Amino acid sequence: MSLSQDILFEAQPYLIANEKHPFVQGIITGKLTPEQLSYYDEQDIAFEYNEVGVINALINYSTNTNQALLFHKRQDLQLHMLHDWLAREPESMPHNWQTLKQTTIQPINQMYRQHMVATIQTHSVLQILPSFAAGEWMYIELGKWMRNQTRVQEQPFKDFLNIGGGDFEGPNGYIQKFFDIIDHEAESATKREQEQAKQTFLKSCLLEWYFWDAAYKQITWNDWKDIALNGKDNAML
Numbered sequence: 132m133s134l135s136q137d138i139l140f141e142a143q144p145y146l147i148a149n150e151k152h153p154f155v156q157g158i159i160t161g162k163l164t165p166e167q168l169s170y171y172d173e174q175d176i177a178f179e180y181n182e183v184g185v186i187n188a189l190i191n192y193s194t195n196t197n198q199a200l201l202f203h204k205r206q207d208l209q210l211h212m213l214h215d216w217l218a219r220e221p222e223s224m225p226h227n228w229q230t231l232k233q234t235t236i237q238p239i240n241q242m243y244r245q246h247m248v249a250t251i252q253t254h255s256v257l258q259i260l261p262s263f264a265a266g267e268w269m270y271i272e273l274g275k276w277m278r279n280q281t282r283v284q285e286q287p288f289k290d291f292l293n294i295g296g297g298d299f300e301g302p303n304g305y306i307q308k309f310f311d312i313i314d315h316e317a318e319s320a321t322k323r324e325q326e327q328a329k330q331t332f333l334k335s336c337l338l339e340w341y342f343w344d345a346a347y348k349q350i351t352w353n354d355w356k357d358i359a360l361n362g363k364d365n366a367m368l
């Protein structure tokens with residue numbers, strides 16, 4: 132079994148848990164509040180901006196030119212996605228590069244972002260790529276699964292997780308190429324390095340669930356502070 136097959140086998144329960152999360156269910160039923168959507172929107176755009184740094188590292192530590200070109204192409208897509216995203220929803224939530232860089236990174240987002248950037252110091256594509264590829268894989272799989280669900284046909288729910296299949300899916304899509312790179316790099320890695328790469332992927336899958344959860348409950352540092360300093364009920368966390 133290749134490393135990517137092994138990873139994907141172990142990631143299945145995480146995919147199912149993500150499908151069941153009330154935020155994801157709320158996308159299907161259109162039952163998320165504007166506040167939940169806006170928390171997600173703000174945190175996720177900042178999350179995607181953080182990925183720019185992770186993709187830069189992938190370009191930097193590529194082990195051959197084809198890898199570097201692929202990551203460079205993915206970076207171009209990332210920056211275009213961010214550009215289009217910043218141009219959307221201008222009235223309900225003004226977005227721009229300045230506000231994006233000043234957004235407060237809430238607890239789970241911070242944990243997830245740091246989980247990803249912590250892999251950069253390994254200087255190893257095998258360790259960095261799974262941290263990033265897991266989220267991409269999760270969104271692609273959730274998008275495929277959504278197509279079989281009877282979902283609300285109103286914006287913004289209609290296009291949520293309806294990610295550009297062409298670029299990401301199929302034998303020539305990014306995600307397959309990322310798994311091919313993981314398998315290629317695994318060939319020259321130790322068992323321990325392979326296991327580390329797998330655990331990094333699974334940790335990202337887990338943090339995907341918590342990212343939905345944080346948006347569903349709109350968890351902020353103020354909530355953490357209230358619980359710690361004022362002894363407020365911590366059932367919500």
Ligand SMILES: Cc1ncc(CO)c(N)n1
Nearest residue numbers: 175178179266267270342
């Ligand atoms: C939290 C998160 N994970 C993955 C993706 C997919 O790019 C996203 N937009 N946000």
